[in-house]
Amino acid sequence: MSSAYLTLTVVELTQETPDAVTIHFERPDRQAVACQPGQFLTLILPCGPGGKKERRAYSLSSTPAEAPRLAVTVKRVAGGLVSNYLLDTVRVGQQLEVMAPLGNFTLVPQPKSARSIVLVGAGSGITPLMSMLKAVLREEPQSHVLLVYGNRNEEAVIFANQLRQLEQQYASRFQVEYVYSQPKNPTSGHRHTGRLNRTMLLRILEQRHQFPAAQAEYFLCGPDGLMVEAQAALELLGVPASRIRRESFVAAADASETAAAQPSGHGDVSTAPDDKPGSYTVTINYEGSEYQFPVAPSQTILEAALDQDIDLPYSCQAGLCTACRGKCLSGKVHLDEREGLSDAEIKQGYVLTCVGHPLTSDVVIEID
Template sequence: MSSPYFTLKVVEVTHETSDAVTLHFEHPEKQAVSFKPGQFLTLILNLEGKEVRRSYSLSSTPHEAPRLAVTVKRVSGGLVSNYLLDNVKVGDEIKVMEPIGNFCLTCAPDNQRHILLFGAGSGITPLMSILKAVLKEEPNSQVSLLYGNSDEDSVIFKEQLEQLQQENAERFHIEYIYSQPKQACDHRGRMNQSMIIKILERLKLAKIDNALYYMCGPEGMMDEVRHALDVLHVPAERIFRESFVSNKLIEQQQQGQHGDVLSSDDDGEIVTQTVTIIYEGAEYHVEVEPDQTILEAALDQDVDLPYSCQAGLCTACRGKCLSGKVHLDEREGLSDAELEEGYVLNCVGHPLTSDVIIEIG
């Protein structure tokens, strides 16, 4: 099994807005990096004497190989985003983990469908990858984007979006929504249920059978989108959402401060248990204390397992539980089908029995 880690070189830096940049990478040997539109890349950096990892959605598409790109928006007080915006330059090399993620789309030239995208702020990044891929690879498909920002100057990819709209006038439509516009605009305020329904009805997109719906942005915005789609009776299997993890949550995870345990059917008390982990052909026996996750215990014992968000959302640390029982603090990253198959997330997992065996990869 090949290692999930490799190094990429920065070949271009594009300033999208005053607080967002796109980092364009290439493999040093010009190799194409395999990924699906909508997936993310994990950057691994050594900052202030510690290794830190952050996941950023790829804003490029596979047909742009050998280049691939992530777009980073500055977060107030954010260790990694501030470092990337202020320090990274062309020629730098950054260690990464191979692209992963379930928020993705597979294109086929024979598809004839409508892709509806709902984004706000930096939530546009995976949607940008998806929309470019559909426009390039599915000539009979259409794309509509509802994109919320504070004002006109904060729109990431503004020039690219306008160019794509001009080049695909019959297939690509954008509705901009501004909460604090600097000039007159069609939609003022935050994206909400009522606004979404009105826009879709005006565009005659409220009831279409061949549509898929992708949303990414703040949780409140995505809740509004979901409420609107529920009112329009959109089947749940046609709706996909991507949650970005806040810096606060990451810091809580790193400090061992976990949120409320989700209600579950798990029985048993969390006590010290030894977990067997099978990874890259080797077998590890990891002792997990009650206040540790399986991932934290493994890393403490120098078992270099794959991981990224440490919050149960990205699935980088996913493994299959072959025996025993594991409690998960957070389940959003796994589908019902994956849970039924026995998959667990080591970054939010705690062994409940003494016979837990987890296979990764």
């Protein structure tokens, strides 16, 4: 098994809400697993048709300081294959196959920094934000954190107890603004009732003078609608794009948003909707080996590699998580979805093999 894969033992389960469970893991040898706040684990579970292994990404809700423990928090998705299988079958003592932590949606604490960090999340999108806020509160004593956290009602709040304790422990540096779209108890003094949209977010941020909008750093994670609204609010506040980081758990409905980039010194990446993938041989360099295989127009580069039993890294298979990221060294690749990549990465020739198709016969991709 390559070093990208690990076997972890489930050591504890915490029921966070009726629909969400935190699964705490350790390596059998109790060694720490290298990770950064905001990264995710890929769980590999034999729950597909005929016992086929399925992979899904789950953000770490733990921080590196909790080593050797790691934790992910899984929320049940109606009709979802893996989330239901996991929540219905996971047991303490069970061993699970995972891919080691990955992901670029990270907030690495800088102990000497004195910064304002605003985290905006909803539903299961709280998980990477939880890891980030715990790490910053513990390791950046001069930084302030504001969490704006949307949920349907009080019962759906994941980590309610932990957040309450952290608000008490770090009262001068950490505040949570809860937003409930359909509160169970409208008279219980919640500050915000309604949808977490741009108006709501502007109202919350404008009241928070210790978080001057343009100087704060923003981390967004939640459903597509929330991301669009938050992005719009931050644009209205004049927040530069370089201060906004985001991660999506689900692909947006319309992925064909960006025009082709024309980089130099490496291959080209296009997201133009009218590009027509052809049938071409692609070369991949990964872990010291070179693989060449044909890719049909109906296949992604990752699907074609897996058909040939080439064990490339992947997780979400939806262009979101970047587990399959590689750099296009020559040729031209079309991406169906580019949510996981920044404009700068696309300009540098980075591609996602799970949503990538060759457009030329000379595509060479290097995967770290």
